[in-house]
Amino acid sequence: MEHHDHQHNMHKHEQQHTNEHHHDGHQMDHKAMGHPGHDHGAMIKDFRKRFYVVLALTLPILLLSKMIQHWLQLHVSFIGDQYVLFALSTVVFIYGGWPFLSGWLAEMKAKNPGMMTLIGFAISVAYAYSTAIIFGLQGMDFFWELDTLILIMLLGHWIEMRSVAGASRELELLVQLMPSTAHLVSGETVEDVQTENLKENDLILIKPGEKIAADGMVEDGESYLNESMLTGESAPVQKIKGQKVIAGSVNGNGALKVRVMHSRKDSYLFKVVELVRNAQDAKSNTQLLADKAARWLTVIALLAGIVTFVVWISLGRDLAFAMERMVTVIVICCPHALGLAVPLVVARSTALSAQHGLLIKNRTAFENSRKITSVVFDKTGTLTKGKFEVARVVLTGNTVANEDELIGLAGALEANSEHPIATGILSEVRKRGLTLLIADQFNALTGKGIEATVEQKSVKVVSPGYLKDNGLKLPENAGIAGNETVVFVLLNDQLAGFIALADAIRPESADAIATLHENGIRSILLTGDNQQVAESVSKQLKMDGFFAEVLPHQKLEKIKELQRQGGFIAMTGDGVNDAPALAQADIGIAVASGSDIAAETAGIVLVNSNPKDIVNLILFGKATYRKMMQNLVWATGYNIITLPLAAGVLYNQGILLSPAIGAVLMTVSTVVVAINAGLLKLKS
Structure with missing residues (x-):
């Protein structure tokens, strides 16, 4: 039941997803920063530009700041120097701080305070206080703190966006697999046309070494094709007249004439890209956990900031010191690393899987693959x-x-x-x-x-x-x-x-079963074949048991029976007569025949019917979950340690973090999370 609900929730969630984009990693930033129409590359350029402008203004601001002059034993002054400092800092605050300020506004409108609220609030407090000093309030301004804080925040966002772009790059690679032009054969002539203009029944020529431009049937010629980027299978596949070819695969040394089967948007590759996009957007339980943690962190940051301010003022410290502590606490607490901890791993794992012929339709099913205790194999076409x-x-x-x-x-x-x-x-x-x-x-x-x-x-x-x-x-x-x-x-x-x-x-079957055993996972055979055949295959592969002579409608009952005995059951089948059983299993893994990826009831689709892929899937699911947990532990643990330091708990021991150091630590924390996500590999 849970499985169906999740499917339903996923669809609901995708609709919400487009409306809210709250803490979904980098997407939150894009929306929050008030550039909804920009693409990723433009966002990165925008941050880079703002960073360099602020960097250029940083030196004069530092030189005009009393505190810095005092430290460097320098003396720079001229009439109205403080007003010049104020003017330069205002430019930094408005131009450099704009992404954060507009993001704060967007979060307030959505009644969903988060990352941008914290930074926006921190820089506004710093700016308002320092401006009051220039116009008569007693104390030390900290324009230089404001400037370095914004400088580092911009740099952090820029670096982090590049890391995020890296995680989504695998998906772009999938998109780029589709060649942009095709050689259309009409009568005796061959002309080059845009791939998207190809229609059903067009005849196209594929020259040696070129990519197949559309899904189709070979009409003439024979060649070996490399389909590894689509299926993960490295061995070239022979294609002769009457066989199907998939767009994006690479032709070997023979020329082929291919009859186009359908338009580009119905092609296998296009469906895979859509599937990957949807899976990256769909939230799983881990993502919801991270969202909840990020929301809590936002509340804690604001409360901790205010408490810090009140405590230092009541201890008799001056306003400037108390303000600076508050700003540092709020900046350090920004839940940025936490907001990215899961989405980055999701983006990478989904795209990597797709390149290896594992298509994730349901994120929760994939993350739960680490809990599998038994895998039920439908014999024909999977193990044999x-x-x-x-x-x-x-x-x-x-x-x-x-x-x-x-x-x-x-x-x-x-x-x-x-x-x-x-x-x-x-x-x-x-x-x-x-x-x-x-x-x-x-x-x-x-x-x-x-x-x-x-x-x-x-x-x-x-x-x-x-x-x-x-x-x-x-x-x-x-x-x-x-x-x-x-x-x-x-x-x-x-x-x-x-x-x-x-x-x-299949030669790979015995290895696959052995690897499952090493990982403490039972393997059970389910087949319509007679007792003798089932026993023979089961013994030969050293499986843990078998059900023979099972009719399609009884498969569901067998899965229920196993579930009643306890355990987390994965079922693999070819998706057609196995649909009810795939839906009943805790995780349904459909083995697609080549390019049929429309296995509705399964959470995961394997492009090849290779049993090794099932093992890879489970191991990759475990690795992905580990990465998510490492990221969550890092992102929260870092806050637990740095928050007290920022608040000034060790002030008497001479340890005090400035807002700029806070910003550096926050950026480092985010980059660590991004790099860790990038280290995720699929062993095959």
Whole structure:
């Protein structure tokens, strides 16, 4: 139930998300800073410009400040020097402080005080107090503090935005995979057109080494394609006439003509980018926890600032000292690192996953993957290849010369059949490089096999049932192994031999199951196949158990049964008949067939049906969660230590932080969080 609710909440949340953008990391800043229309690059440039202007004004402001002159034993004075100081500082306050002041206003309007409120409040207090000093109030101004504070805040935001841009860059890389132009073939001519103008049924030419410009079917030519950026699979994939190609994959050394299947916005890559965007925007429980913490920190900062001010005044310190302590506390407490702790990890993990063929549709499902105690595998196509392959060829008697001849005869009969067994025999014919013989006078032996004439000989390919019905003895060595299907070849009604086929287990399956065991996760097989086949696969892979002969509608019940026994259950299936079970499982992982990413009920979609990806997903989910927690611990822990220092708890020991030092520490804290998020890797 929880799963469905979350899906529903996610959609609700995305709508809210566009309205509020409160603490969602850098997005909050963009909105709050009053540049809603600017893109990321323009924002970074804007901060850089403001930083340099403030930097240029910093030297004269420092030289004109009494405090700095006193420290440096300098004396710079001329008539009206204080008014020049005031004028320069006003420029810094308004021009340099504008992003923070407008952000404060935006947060107040949204009734959602946060980062900008704190900085806006701190610089306004400092400016108002110092201005009062210039116009007659007794005391020391701290324009120089205000100036250095704004300077460092601008620098911090600039650096941090660049880090944030880094976290979102992976997504941009995905977008850039789509080539901007395509070679459109019309009749005998080829012209270059913009990719977005391609329509269904257009014919395009892909030259060697170029990127595929649109999803489509190969009409002419053959080549090997590198799809690693889309699926994470590094081995080149052979494409021949009639096969599907995905936009963004890189062509090898053959030229291809491709018939476009749909417009750009329906392409696989486009859907992936949308999916990644939505997943980065959707909030998970960890994000909500961080938001709550950031909101608390804002309240604590304002309260701590006011308490600090009151305490120092009541201890008899002057107004300037008390003001400076208050400003420092508020600045140091800015929950910036906290606001970014989770979104940065989210942005990076979602985009990285997409590049490795793991598509996260539901953030909470992904973060919860660390809790998985059992993975239920739907056998066909996940642990096994999902297609019959010849396991062994056995000759009986001396009717045929060798294995090749037996396979050749069977292949001739199966040439026109679509049956999985036929496909398996034909792929063996190709593998052995045999020439396909011609068969005629076909006749289907209902439910038992097929007969035809090949090179004037009567050939039958039949099931064990046919042998029994016709009083033929089963050969001794046809003792059928657990996961084998056997067909017999008769030549002129003499048994020539048999071919055993099996749905071969993928080479990666055993490793994947072993890695799950190392991580204390049970693996269970769920299949519609018979008891023998299920047991054979389960034993071979050293799995923890199996359910055999399970019909599609019973899969849901089996998942419920496992959940009743306790534990956190992940289910992998191909998304079609497994939809109810995927929705029931704590985490549904759909194994997509190539480019079908519309597996609605699953929280996570695997582009390849490789069982290793499931293991990678769980391990990456754990790593992602660890990074988030490290960031949250750092962002809150840093405040716990620095807040008392800023308030002046160790003043008598001679330890006191100035507002500028506070701002430096705040920036460092944010950058640490950004760098830590950048260290997240997906091991494959």
